[in-house]
Amino acid sequence: MTRPARTRYAVLGMLTHGPMTGYRLREEIRGTVGHFWRESFGQLYPTLSQLEQEGLVRRGGDAGRSDPWEITAAGRQSLRVWLATEAESPSPERNELLLQIFFGRHADPGVLRGHLARHRERLEEARAHYAGLEGLVAAEDSPDRTYWLITVRHGLALVGAGLRWNADATALLDEEDPV
Amino acid sequence: MTRPARTRYAVLGMLTHGPMTGYRLREEIRGTVGHFWRESFGQLYPTLSQLEQEGLVRRGGDAGRSDPWEITAAGRQSLRVWLATEAESPSPERNELLLQIFFGRHADPGVLRGHLARHRERLEEARAHYAGLEGLVAAEDSPDRTYWLITVRHGLALVGAGLRWNADATALLDEEDPV
C-alpha cells in the first residue's frame, strides 16, 4: 500500500474551530500546529473536494468565491475514530545536517562547525518563539488549553535537547580537529 | 521550484565506504544512518542511473547481475560541494501524535493517555538501541568515529527529551481529567 492520507484529519480538526475557506484553513494550520504540521494548497484543495464527496464537510451554501467549509456530523465522527487509532510510529525523518556530519570526514575543515553554529542560531530563535507561545497558551481560557500547551512543551523539549546536543557536538569536533 | 533531491548525496556518501550494489546500499543506509535517513528502492535505482549519466558513479564493468557501483572523482567532488552548502532548515516534520493531542478534546477519555503510554514504550526501546550503538561506535577505531558518534548522540538527546516530555504531558492530562 501507500502512505495513509493524513491531510484530511488536520482539515477536519481545524474545522472544529469553525467554518473556514481553504485559504484561511491553511493560515490557521500555520498559526497553530505549524510547528509540527504543514499543509500546502496543492494538497488542501483536492482534499476538501474529496471530503465533500464523502460527506465529511460541506459548504455553507452561499455560492460564490469565499464560501467557507464546515464540518458535518459524519466528519466529527471520522475525526473521533482517527483520534482513537494509534498514530503510526513515524519512520525516521530525513535530517540533512546529520547526514552531512556523518560524512563529515570528507568536508573541508571548519565547514561542519559553521553548520553547527547556524543550526544553533536557528534553535535559539525557535526557543524564543516557543517561550512566547507558551505564555500565550498558558493565559488562554479555552477547553483546548491543556492540549495546546502539551504540543508547545514538545517544541520546547526538542529545542532544548537540540541545543545541548549542538554544544556537545561542537566540543567533540573541537577535540577531533583543534582550532 | 521543487524540493531539492538529496537521495543522491546519501548514495554518494555511502559509496565512499566502498563499491556496492543498489541492494547493499540500501542495507548499509538502514544500518548506519537509518535512524535519521531512509531510502527506498523506488528512489535508489533511478537515482543511481541518473548519477551514472552524470558521471558521478560507475559500475565496475563486470557485466552481470551484481555489478557494484563505485563513486568517481567527480562524485567525490560533488559530495564535497554539498557538504559545504548549508542544509535547508527543515520545514516542520509532520507529527501525527501531536496532531491527535492538539485535537484531543474531541477524543474519548483515556485515548490520549494510551497513545502516550505506547509512545513511551517505543522511546524506551529506542533509547536502549542508541545506548548499545553508542558503545559500539565509541569502540570503533575509524577516522569516521567522532562523526558517527555525534549522530548517535543526537538520537540519544532526542529520545531523552521525548521521554521527559512524555512524562510531563501525561501529568498534564491527569490534571485535566483525573483518573
Added chain:
DNA sequence: CGCTCGTGTATCTGGCAGATATATGCTCAA
C-alpha cells in the same frame, strides 16, 4: 488612477515512500 498587499482558488512538477513483481542462489531440514 495605478500599486501593492491580503485573500482566495486552482494546477503542475517532481521528490519520495511503500508496495509489489520477479528472479537467483544459498542453506537447512525433512
Added chain:
DNA sequence: TTGAGCATATATCTGCCAGATACACGAGCG
C-alpha cells in the same frame, strides 16, 4: 535430495505531499 525458506538483487507503479506558479478580486493608499 528436494524443496522451502531466505537473503540478494533489480525494476516499476501508485499515490501522498511540498513547493512553485498562475490567476483572480477587492481594499487601502499614494
